[in-house]
Amino acid sequence: MLCEFDYLAPLNLPELFDALAAGGPDARILAGGTDLLVNVRAGLVTPKTVIDIKKIPGLQGLEYNEKTGLEIGAAVTVNQIAEDPRVQKNYSLLVACAESLASYQLRNRATVVGNIVNASPCADMAPALLCYEAQVVITSKQGSRTVPIREFFTGVKKTVLVPGELVEKILVPATYAGASGSYEKLKRIKGHDLGIVGVAMLKKDGLVRMAVSSAAPTPIIVKDCKASDSAEVLAKAALEAIKPIDDVRSSKEYREFMVQVYVKRLLERV
């Protein structure tokens, strides 16, 4: 590593918040490490203290209840979601997004919560969580607050989190459990590339809901459509929601074009 730091592994939340307070702006929370350690190596962050949250038993939970839905603790990995039979049965879109994220060995470490806290526009877990109307439970020394995922992202790599706060868990309500859903993502190669553009679609009863990654400063939700709407109507709704840019990976026009292709493809499959 380019910078030297101390490693702390608190065993409960009070210890964690004390460590965060003591470390101040030079402390970083470590969950899977698949973003943090890449950024440390690149010199983008230079923490003096790294606080591992994986030894806190309360953050390991992955619970499902028919009435209240799914609870994803901060230390739950992306592969745990993808391989859990209860998630597979009830939240197919979460599984599709999870399986599209990086490579198998990376998913063994990367956490679902870490993916949204990193708040990349191309965060793969975000489109699914947006479609399912997930709630983000944010905890600090002062207590907990719950923020809908739609209000969680505020910009490129920016969220509503303030210093001293931890995303303790994500709640995925049971409202859309069992709904049919899927995710299509464009990238140059499978396994080790940032997404160029991604579209998630969830269908339940008369409703079609879509969310798009890598096509705006944040992962973005599209206004609800009807199951009877044509692919053209759905694609138009998606295009109205997104604000893609030209960058090294793709032009704005190509992203817009592929969103339309994916909407059509998903409508046939979902």
Next chain:
Amino acid sequence: MKITVTVNDQVYIRDAAPSKNLLHFLREDVGLTGTKEGCGAGECGACTVIMDGKSVNACLVLAPEADGAVIRTVEGEAVMGELSDVQQKFMEHHAVQCGFCTPGMLMSIRDLLQRTPKPSEHQIKEAIEGNFCRCTGYQQIIEAVLDVTGQLTKDNKGELRHV
């Protein structure tokens, strides 16, 4: 800080900086240099090891996170100079050229075989999607895995075919 790991059934206790990653810890402190560093950023898979039963990129694990862990690396494949089944098939199918990706590739395959003893071609491809190979074009690696799992047979011209 003091870090204890069990690598290929042997216990190692070493003193290392907490900011050191598991890959450098294995290579520099434990002295097992079979595991390679390619990108150092979780993209190429050359540093893949199995930690507590799961494949991970050793470059993205801190050494202190591995304290108390049970790790398997490429050095645990061959026993008393005898190649493991997968290594043997890698050799037979020319699944190695420069060899740089091989240690990580073998560990991803070992992880696959413990989850899926008889993987389909598609499952093999998915299992090694996080491992870059710039020499073989992957096909020989896939054939080696099909062969080691008893899924290749010789046709009447002596050519190998998928069962």
